[in-house]
Amino acid sequence: MRSGSTRCSGEIFPVTVVYITLDCMTSSSENMRRQALLFAILGASALASVPEWGQCGGLSYTGETDCAAGLVCVEQNTYYSQCLAGTSTTTSTTVSSTSTVKSTTTTTTTVSTTSTVKSTTTTTSQTTTASSPPSATGFIKTSGTRFTLNGKQFVPVGSNAYWPALLGYSNAEIDQAFADIAASGATVVRTEGFNEVTSAQGVYFHLWTGSTATVNTGTDGLQRLDYLVSSAKSHGIKLLITLTNNWSDFGGMDVYTAQLLGSGQPHDAFYTNPTVVAAYKAYVQAVVTRYATEDTIMAWELCNEPRCAGTTTAASATCNSTVITNWAAEISAYIKSLDPNHLVAIGDEGFINDPIPHDYDYPYQGGGIGIDFEANLAIDTLDFGTFHMYPDSWGESGNDIAWGQQWITDHAALMTSANKPAIMEEFGLTYTGAQRATDYATWYDTVISTGLTGDLLWQAGSVFNGTETPNDGYAIYPGDPVYTLLQQHAAALVARG
Numbered sequence: 291m292r293s294g295s296t297r298c299s300g301e302i303f304p305v306t307v308v309y310i311t312l313d314c315m316t317s318s319s320e321n322m323r324r325q326a327l328l329f330a331i332l333g334a335s336a337l338a339s340v341p342e343w344g345q346c347g348g349l350s351y352t353g354e355t356d357c358a359a360g361l362v363c364v365e366q367n368t369y370y371s372q373c374l375a376g377t378s379t380t381t382s383t384t385v386s387s388t389s390t391v392k393s394t395t396t397t398t399t400t401v402s403t404t405s406t407v408k409s410t411t412t413t414t415s416q417t418t419t420a421s422s423p424p425s426a427t428g429f430i431k432t433s434g435t436r437f438t439l440n441g442k443q444f445v446p447v448g449s450n451a452y453w454p455a456l457l458g459y460s461n462a463e464i465d466q467a468f469a470d471i472a473a474s475g476a477t478v479v480r481t482e483g484f485n486e487v488t489s490a491q492g493v494y495f496h497l498w499t500g501s502t503a504t505v506n507t508g509t510d511g512l513q514r515l516d517y518l519v520s521s522a523k524s525h526g527i528k529l530l531i532t533l534t535n536n537w538s539d540f541g542g543m544d545v546y547t548a549q550l551l552g553s554g555q556p557h558d559a560f561y562t563n564p565t566v567v568a569a570y571k572a573y574v575q576a577v578v579t580r581y582a583t584e585d586t587i588m589a590w591e592l593c594n595e596p597r598c599a600g601t602t603t604a605a606s607a608t609c610n611s612t613v614i615t616n617w618a619a620e621i622s623a624y625i626k627s628l629d630p631n632h633l634v635a636i637g638d639e640g641f642i643n644d645p646i647p648h649d650y651d652y653p654y655q656g657g658g659i660g661i662d663f664e665a666n667l668a669i670d671t672l673d674f675g676t677f678h679m680y681p682d683s684w685g686e687s688g689n690d691i692a693w694g695q696q697w698i699t700d701h702a703a704l705m706t707s708a709n710k711p712a713i714m715e716e717f718g719l720t721y722t723g724a725q726r727a728t729d730y731a732t733w734y735d736t737v738i739s740t741g742l743t744g745d746l747l748w749q750a751g752s753v754f755n756g757t758e759t760p761n762d763g764y765a766i767y768p769g770d771p772v773y774t775l776l777q778q779h780a781a782a783l784v785a786r787g
């Protein structure tokens with residue numbers, strides 16, 4: 291998704307300034323409605339035992355802890371326990387674990403977590419793994435179509451949040467964002483590790499003056515990302531971090547080509563011009579080496595949604611998926627040479643390059659757009675596949691839910707034949723309320739039944755002291771029916787493994 295974009299009055303328009311939240315803040319009546327809804331939910335939970343999938347515990351949780359009949363309270367992470375179906379033969383086991391949490395500054399804190407994990411006699415070993423407290427240390431690895439962490443299966447599920455480090459939020463706000471995300475049952479968040487600017491203003495990571503670029507490691511630069519990483523870590527969340535953007539939001543590729551080669555370049559000069567490739571590699575090196583030993587990061591992603599064409603820049607006549615496949619092979623090998631600890635993926639939309647035209651439409655003719663999901667999965671230095679799903683933006687609005695089921699099924703099949711994991715790392719619908727939750731539930735069921743490795747919705751939202759984080763029409767705030775659905779889905783996906 292175009293992360294800096296926002297939908298204010300039926301229009302999507304890209305923004306590059308950090309103040310957009312002011313323009314697009316929802317009305318106070320909308321805020322009051324959300325507050326009322328939240329109040330209604332919190333109020334209700336104080337009167338009755340917690341229903342299935344509801345929260346029953348967590349570090350800062352003060353609500354009802356008794357689960358309804360037949361349910362047991364299962365810890366998902368330090369911040370979130372939920373009521374899950376159990377049986378009368380429930381047995382209790384107490385598991386103690388000690389984990390070391392290192393912040394990105396020089397302090398080291400050791401915390402002890404004692405948690406009670408309740409499981410039934412019929413629980414599989416994967417479920418037992420899932421209900422153990424997350425380990426705070428260890429790099430994610432792959433094993434066939436799955437991920438592992440410290441030898442146990444790790445299931446990626448959760449959401450995107452591009453905004454915590456980039457929009458000037460305080461540490462307290464970033465912490466609340468991650469507490470909200472952890473409470474949704476998420477294990478992974480995808481965020482942005484780039485921000486190209488040509489004038490220093492607000493938070494920025496990479497400042498261009500003519501053809502010279504400087505990495506901003508100051509308090510308004512990568513130190514914001516440092517804080518985001520430390521907050522994710524303390525909430526038991528792993529991160530996917532993208533290193534540039536096809537879209538012009540927060541700068542992206544076209545800033546490189548315009549600053550180095552002049553305006554009017556084809557978008558895909560980013561992938562082929564040696565000067566541009568060297569400049570991008572220099573930025574990649576600065577970020578990747580800064581966090582090379584940081585195990586909160588699950589994977590580096592080369593670019594958000596690379597394509598032959600850009601937001602306002604056209605593709606050259608010769609660009610096709612071979613160009614981006616070759617670029618992805620070169621850059622992923624470069625990252626592995628700098629940082630062998632982390633996984634690497636593209637961060638693309640996962641277009642399928644099917645030579646036979648059919649009525650599944652252009653996402654299946656990825657060759658011309660610049661993405662061939664299957665060819666990219668074959669690159670040795672790419673550890674897993676990524677794909678997105680926006681049927682309503684892709685001309686499938688008449689048939690969006692069924693089209694999405696097919697899209698998930700087709701990617702799961704390619705995942706299986708490549709024997710690498712694949713994550714549907716962005717998807718969304720902009721209509722709100724119960725219907726959206728019903729439709730996401732259909733897609734989540736398809737993820738579960740096809741064996742797809744995992745999924746992240748676009749996008750998480752929080753409410754900071756009554757003010758919502760940006761909403762491009764897709765944001766899911768605590769209290770939204772989709773939020774509750776995500777809690778349910780995360781538990782089900784982790785249980786499936």
Ligand SMILES: *[C@@H]1O[C@H](CO)[C@@H](O)[C@H](O)[C@H]1NC(C)=O
Nearest residue numbers: 460462463464466753754755
């Ligand atoms: C909400 O406001 C209080 C009082 O100003 C402040 O201490 C707290 O950090 C704020 N919370 C967030 C998440 O910003």
Ligand SMILES: *[C@@H]1O[C@H](CO)[C@@H](O)[C@H](O)[C@H]1NC(C)=O
Nearest residue numbers: 608609610611612643657662
């Ligand atoms: C892209 O174009 C090149 C050169 O014309 C060609 O060799 C290659 O097969 C094309 N790739 C795809 C996926 O069509």
Ligand SMILES: *[C@H]1O[C@H](CO)[C@@H](O)[C@H](O)[C@H]1NC(C)=O
Nearest residue numbers: 536537595596597599600601
């Ligand atoms: C990059 O490519 C598309 C395709 O032209 C362009 O419209 C858009 O602005 C950019 N976005 C994406 C999908 O990454």
